[in-house]
Amino acid sequence: MKAMILAAGRGNRLRPLTDTLPKPLVEVCGKPLIVYHLEKLAEAGIREVVINHAWLGDKIESALGDGSRWNLQIHYSPEPEGGLETAGGIIRALPKLGDQPFIVVNGDVFTDFDFHELVRQAQELNDRSELHACLNLVPNPAHNRSGDFGIDEAGKLLQQGDLTFSGLSVLNPQVFAGIEEGFIPLAPILRTSAEQGKVLGRSFNGYWSDVGTFERLQQTEQDAGCR
Incomplete structure (x- = not known):
């Protein structure tokens, strides 16, 4: 089983910090955000990780190397x-x-x-080849009050609801079948699959923060007890 960490964003709302530092290397409590993910993936038994990058990608590669320090x-x-x-x-x-x-x-x-839990979800998708994805959803944060999706009684993703996509998911490669590489957002693809009943939704009520602004970064560090 493999994993992908999405690390190509510019991080405009964290400028000027991200003028010289790629957003995934922004630190919370003295550790880069992406390193927390690498540690958790390794602890869950993942051994191969793909990381995409576009802005200051050389700094990401220099900071993380070949990954051997996390096995x-x-x-x-x-x-x-x-x-x-x-x-x-992802298609690339x-x-x-x-x-x-x-x-x-x-x-x-x-x-x-x-x-x-992501590993378990990947195993479920592997056993149920008709499914395209499993998305983990969180209660709507202040910056997304309108929400992204819902979950029906059968655990399938609904097009509307009071939950926000957490950025944690499992995808079946077949969801991209026939789509050529290009500048392509993910949401429309997932919504099409959801309309066909091919996307699972799971609710998560633990701690989650989208570290997209200085205010959220400061709040996250405060929540983590390092401020």
Whole structure:
């Protein structure tokens, strides 16, 4: 089983910090956000991780190396300046991810989510080949009051609801079948699959923060007890 960490974002709302530092290397309590993910993936038994990058990607590669310090093998998937959007970046990386369901983690979130659950979700998708994805959802944060999705009684994703996508998911490569590489967002693809009943939704009520602004970064450090 493999995982992908999405690390190609520019981090405009964290400028000027991200003018010289890629957003996934922004630190919470003295540790880069992306390192928390690498540690949790390794602890959950993952051994191969693909990381895409576009802005200051050389600094990401220099900071993380080949992943051996976490008992991981890291593969990098460089993208052109500006990136390829989420789906575009994943599609470019598919040759490195293989043909089985894989874990996807946004590089700029901070959470106490148990990554063993992502492994279990990947195994479920592997056993149920008709499914395209499993998304983990959190209660709507202040910056997304309108929400993204809901979950029905059968555990399938609904197009509307009072939950927000956490950036933690499992995807089946077949969700991208027939789509050529380019600048492609992920949400429309997932919504199409959800309409077909092919996407699972799971609710998570633990700690989660989208570290997208200085205010959220400061709040996250305060919540983590290092401020």
